[in-house]
Structure formats: C-alpha cells, structure tokens
Amino acid sequence: xxxxIMHVDLDSFYASLEENRDPAIKGKPVVICVYSGRxxxxxxxxxxxxxxxxxxxxxxxxxxIAKRIAKGKDVVFLPVDMDYYREISExxxxxxxxxxxxxxxxxIDEAYLDVTELTDGNWDKAIEIAKSxxxxxxxxxxxxxxxxxxxxxxxxxIASDFQKxxxxxxxxxxxxxxxxxxxxxxxxxGIGEKTTKALxxxxxxxxxxxxxxxxxxxxxxxxxxxxxxxxxxxxxIDDSPVxxxxxxxxxxxxxxxxxxxxxxxxxxxxxxxxxxxxxxILKNNVSFRTVSIITIDTExxxxxxxxxxxxxxxxxxxxxxxxxxxxxxxxxxxxxxxxRFGIRISNLExxxxxxxxxxx
DNA sequence: CGACGTGTAAC
DNA sequence: CCTTTTACACGTCG
Numbered sequence: 001x002x003x004x005i006m007h008v009d010l011d012s013f014y015a016s017l018e019e020n021r022d023p024a025i026k027g028k029p030v031v032i033c034v035y036s037g038r039x040x041x042x043x044x045x046x047x048x049x050x051x052x053x054x055x056x057x058x059x060x061x062x063x064x065i066a067k068r069i070a071k072g073k074d075v076v077f078l079p080v081d082m083d084y085y086r087e088i089s090e091x092x093x094x095x096x097x098x099x100x101x102x103x104x105x106x107x108i109d110e111a112y113l114d115v116t117e118l119t120d121g122n123w124d125k126a127i128e129i130a131k132s133x134x135x136x137x138x139x140x141x142x143x144x145x146x147x148x149x150x151x152x153x154x155x156x157x158i159a160s161d162f163q164k165x166x167x168x169x170x171x172x173x174x175x176x177x178x179x180x181x182x183x184x185x186x187x188x189x190g191i192g193e194k195t196t197k198a199l200x201x202x203x204x205x206x207x208x209x210x211x212x213x214x215x216x217x218x219x220x221x222x223x224x225x226x227x228x229x230x231x232x233x234x235x236x237i238d239d240s241p242v243x244x245x246x247x248x249x250x251x252x253x254x255x256x257x258x259x260x261x262x263x264x265x266x267x268x269x270x271x272x273x274x275x276x277x278x279x280x281i282l283k284n285n286v287s288f289r290t291v292s293i294i295t296i297d298t299e300x301x302x303x304x305x306x307x308x309x310x311x312x313x314x315x316x317x318x319x320x321x322x323x324x325x326x327x328x329x330x331x332x333x334x335x336x337x338x339x340r341f342g343i344r345i346s347n348l349e350x351x352x353x354x355x356x357x358x359x360x
Numbered sequence: 361c362g363a364c365g366t367g368t369a370a371c
Numbered sequence: 372c373c374t375t376t377t378a379c380a381c382g383t384c385g
Contacts, residue, residue, distance in 0.1 A: 249378080250376090255374075290363085368378100
C-alpha cells in the first residue's frame with residue numbers, strides 16, 4: 001500500500017509559548033535569545049515570532065543587530081527557557097504519537113507520523129487526523145501547527161512549510177511533480193547553502209531544472225551517491241521509513257568569557273560542561289565509548305579531537321580525556337586562541353534498568 | 361573494518 | 372557580530 005506520511009511543525013514554538021505564559025506580551029513582536037555571556041548583549045537569536053520576522057529579525061541573527069532593528073519599537077526580548085519548552089513539547093509529542101502508527105521526532109518542535117495503517121491508506125481519514133491533531137494542540141496548549149501530508153517524509157516536510165503558520169497542505173502522489181516544479185532547490189530539505197550555490201553555478205534553480213539535468217553530469221560534480229540523492233529529491237522520491245530515533249551522541253558546548261589558550265581557564269569550562277553532561281548521562285541511562293572535544297577558535301574554525309576507550313558511564317573519564325585532548329590541541333595549535341569549547345560522548349549504549357555499583 | 365577528523369545540513 | 376545540538380556522509384589511516 002502507498003504510505004501516508006504527515007509532518008507536523010509547531011509554529012514559532014518558543015515565542016508562542018512565551019506569549020501564552022505572559023499575556024502582557026501577546027500580539028507583540030517577540031524575540032527569543034541565546035545569550036552567550038561574553039557581554040551584556042552578546043549572543044544570537046534562537047526564534048522570533050511572525051511580528052518580529054516582519055521587521056527582519058530572524059533566527060541566527062546576532063542579538064545586537066536585532067536590537068538595532070528593534071530600536072524605538074515595542075519588541076520583547078527574552079532568554080530561552082529550554083526546560084519549559086521541553087516539558088510542553090513532550091506533552092504534544094505524546095498526543096501525536098497516539099494518533100499514528102509510528103512517530104519520528106525530529107526536534108523539539110517537529111515530528112513525522114506514519115498514518116498508513118491507521119487510515120487504511122485513505123486520504124480523507126488522514127486529513128481528519130491532521131485536523132484532529134491541530135485541534136488538540138490548539139485547545140490543550142493554545143498553539144498552532146503547520147502540517148504537511150504526502151506519500152513520503154521529504155514531500156510531507158516541504159508541504160508543511162508551504163503554508164505557514166497554521167497551515168494544512170496535502171500533496172498526493174500524482175500532485176508531487178507539479179507541487180515541486182517551480183520550487184527553488186534551496187527549499188528542498190537537505191539542500192543547504194553550499195549545494196544550492198553549486199547547483200546555481202550549473203544553471204539549476206528549480207526542482208524541475210534539477211530533474212532535467214543529466215544524472216551522469218550530476219555525478220561528475222557531486223559523486224554517485226549525492227547525485228542520486230539530488231535526483232530523487234528533484235522528483236520527490238524518498239523511501240526512508242518513519243522510525244523512532246535513538247540518540248547517537250550527546251554534546252555540550254559553551255562560549256568562553258574571552259578568547260583564551262589558558263589551559264586552566266578551559267579546564268574550568270570542562271568541569272562546568274561535565275556537570276551538565278553527568279546529569280544527562282544519568283537521565284538517559286547511557287554509557288559510552290568515545291569522548292570528544294570540540295574547539296572553535298577566534299576565526300570560528302571548528303576542530304574536533306576524540307579518543308575511544310572501553311565502555312564506561314563515569315563522568316570522570318569524560319573530564320580526564322577532555323583535558324588530555326585539550327593539551328594535545330594546544331600543543332598542535334600554539335598560536336591559536338579559543339572562543340568556544342565543547343565536549344561530546346558517542347558510541348552510546350542505552351540500558352533499560354538503572355545500573356548501580358552493585359551490578360559489578 | 362573501526363577510529364578519527366572534516367564538511368554539510370537542519371533546528 | 373557570530374548560539375546550540377545532532378546526524379550523516381566521506382576521506383584517510385593503520
């Protein structure tokens with residue numbers, strides 16, 4: 001049977017939650033910020049609501065720039081409160097999971113649902129489920145969502161983006177080619193800045209252009225694998241299943257108060273990040289084999305170093321190995337200073353039951 | 361093949 | 372002026 005896949009995207013999630021939490025800011029432009037702590041206003045915009053976007057204030061923008069635009073206007077700036085957002089997100093994900101065969105959560109505000117079995121492959125039933133989910137999100141959480149329905153994840157994702165906010169876009173099998181036709185390649189999920197530039201240089205602007213470009217010629221530029229992928233995207237072909245994701249890595253990264261190559265200062269950061277990581281290790285009940293450090297220097301160049309050890313769940317291993325890797329980095333890069341620093345664990349193993357020392 | 365490091369992408 | 376977290380593909384090396 002042809003699949004029916006839904007993509008649900010919560011509209012300007014963080015900003016909407018803050019508007020609900022504080023009615024005094026409802027209807028105003030709202031900007032949610034990640035402050036880095038370097039100076040009063042350093043950091044970047046995480047999300048903004050549609051009123052703020054109308055001024056050109058969008059995700060990723062430095063807070064200073066956003067404030068410059070907002071000067072003299074009644075714009076609300078708030079810091080992110082991830083714990084709160086996560087709590088609400090969980091409730092919404094739970095209710096969506098109940099309305100699907102399987103669900104794949106992509107991020108805090110986004111998920112794919114396979115509703116093929118539930119609907120018996122009937123599109124009208126699928127539309128009813130989409131409406132029901134939107135209604136529940138609205139009545140229970142006072143939020144809106146944009147939903148896309150199609151025969152695969154890729155097209156469902158683009159469909160949910162097509163009408164925003166509070167949209168519902170249905171793209172049936174026979175409508176896919178037409179739906180994608182004049183879509184700029186940059187709108188195709190998985191095609192980012194670099195690939196868009198490379199495609200534009202070949203004279204390819206739209207999905208149609210891409211589909212008409214020879215696979216052989218694409219292969220010469222992108223290699224066999226990526227060329228195939230690009231070609232499939234241009235035709236809206238995607239066989240990837242909707243399946244729950246298992247975490248493959250956990251990382252923590254932070255901005256240093258000032259650029260530095262002082263070992264001891266960065267040690268402090270390792271300890272700080274390690275505390276956070278420890279909580280997450282315990283909460284996720286996870287053990288790991290690989291520890292990495294992530295360094296971002298003054299020029300914003302990212303480097304990683306890692307070490308693999310016998311399986312463990314001890315935070316002290318993370319700390320000690322991070323220190324060794326940092327020393328290695330500093331030795332190899334004697335004239336560089338760090339702006340940001342992070343730690344990561346990977347090669348994860350999740351255990352059902354809580355393991356205590358008694359188990360050994 | 362597994363480990364390691366980089367680049368691309370999305371949120 | 373420049374945040375955070377995760378995934379995955381690919382090249383290289385031993």
